[in-house]
Amino acid sequence: MAETKKKTSLFKRKSTWVALLFIVLYAFVFAIPYIFPAYNELMHPHKLEIGPQPTEVSLAGSPLNNTFFGVILTSLIFIFVVVVLGRGVRKPGSKLAVMAEMAWGSVQSLTSTILGHEGERYEVAVGSFFGFILIGNLIGLFSGLALPFFGVSKNFKMLIPPTTDLAVTTGLAISAIVYIHTQYIRVRGLKNYLGHYVKPFAFMIPINILEEISRPLSLAVRLFGNLTGEHIVLEVISGLVPFVIPIAIMVLGLFTGFVQALVFTMLFLVYLQSAISSKGGH
Amino acid sequence: METWIIKAVSIFAGAFGLAIAAFGGAQGQGKAAAAALEAIARQPEAGDRIFTTLILSLALIESLVIYALAVALVLIFVI
Numbered sequence: 001m002a003e004t005k006k007k008t009s010l011f012k013r014k015s016t017w018v019a020l021l022f023i024v025l026y027a028f029v030f031a032i033p034y035i036f037p038a039y040n041e042l043m044h045p046h047k048l049e050i051g052p053q054p055t056e057v058s059l060a061g062s063p064l065n066n067t068f069f070g071v072i073l074t075s076l077i078f079i080f081v082v083v084v085l086g087r088g089v090r091k092p093g094s095k096l097a098v099m100a101e102m103a104w105g106s107v108q109s110l111t112s113t114i115l116g117h118e119g120e121r122y123e124v125a126v127g128s129f130f131g132f133i134l135i136g137n138l139i140g141l142f143s144g145l146a147l148p149f150f151g152v153s154k155n156f157k158m159l160i161p162p163t164t165d166l167a168v169t170t171g172l173a174i175s176a177i178v179y180i181h182t183q184y185i186r187v188r189g190l191k192n193y194l195g196h197y198v199k200p201f202a203f204m205i206p207i208n209i210l211e212e213i214s215r216p217l218s219l220a221v222r223l224f225g226n227l228t229g230e231h232i233v234l235e236v237i238s239g240l241v242p243f244v245i246p247i248a249i250m251v252l253g254l255f256t257g258f259v260q261a262l263v264f265t266m267l268f269l270v271y272l273q274s275a276i277s278s279k280g281g282h
Numbered sequence: 283m284e285t286w287i288i289k290a291v292s293i294f295a296g297a298f299g300l301a302i303a304a305f306g307g308a309q310g311q312g313k314a315a316a317a318a319l320e321a322i323a324r325q326p327e328a329g330d331r332i333f334t335t336l337i338l339s340l341a342l343i344e345s346l347v348i349y350a351l352a353v354a355l356v357l358i359f360v361i
Contacts, residue, residue: 113330113334114334218345221345221352222341222344222345222348224352225351225352226344226348228355229348229351259337263337266337267338267341270338
């Protein structure tokens with residue numbers, strides 16, 4: 001009696017049906033490429049090509065990259081976020097005001113831990129670098145998103161994060177380094193700036209110049225390499241199992257994107273500190 | 283014939299070199315993280331400063347591995 005009761009109750013349990021549903025769903029997902037051969041072409045059109053890919057959209061005769069659209073989208077999102085938060089500040093006590101104060105407070109605390117009281121005038125630069133790189137990294141979470149609904153072109157399939165392009169990261173690093181050199185001259189004068197190249201001895205000039213060159217190089221390659229590696233892992237995993245499993249890699253990507261934005265900003269602050277501190281050098 | 287050999291050797295070199303770099307980087311990062319955890323456990327009120335320094339040093343250690351990754355990418359995809 002009891003055995004038959006158990007047998008009948010097996011299919012009355014909710015968990016049985018949920019498990020069956022998942023099995024059917026998984027079977028369906030794995031069968032899709034065999035049922036519809038066009039599925040692979042639609043979902044994974046890129047055969048693991050790293051970096052930017054040209055699209056069919058062209059400006060003045062030359063095709064535009066995916067990176068171009070990525071940078072524009074990142075800038076638009078960043079400007080939108082800043083404008084919305086800035087409006088919230090004017091209404092004290094609202095949710096937006098609290099969010100804006102939290103974001104700005106974290107930027108302020110990051111700046112003041114490294115620069116101290118001198119850091120107040122550099123908060124805007126720090127916040128801009130951090131925000132742009134963070135949003136640019138997090139766009140990579142939508143990289144599996146095919147964009148047929150844009151209707152722009154057939155080749156404009158995939159949204160790549162702009163920080164997986166070496167050109168973008170080099171641009172960010174060079175702008176950071178130019179800003180740092182400008183601040184060096186502004187704070188400590190042109191004489192000190194030219195003097196720090198010959199600091200221990202005169203024949204150290206090539207080594208000092210090499211050091212100044214290696215800083216933007218390492219900033220750019222670090223950001224590019226980290227984001228590209230994570231992006232490749234995400235693409236490989238979502239090419240193998242395009243269902244549920246990539247979520248784990250995406251969570252890792254959330255963390256990596258945040259940490260890399262933090263690291264870029266922190267190194268920018270450390271270089272800035274070594275440039276403007278009166279003790280000189282590092 | 284010769285390009286085939288070059289391609290095979292460069293792919294092998296990329297994977298092998300990245301494995302060596304990841305090994306060394308993991309050793310260094312493990313030591314740094316262990317020391318930082320010990321320091322935070324001993325002195326929790328200095329946690330923020332230690333965490334900042336830890337992230338910086340991890341990034342600087344990681345950058346060498348990332349250089350190896352960049353070289354491996356060039357070896358595998360470009361050559």
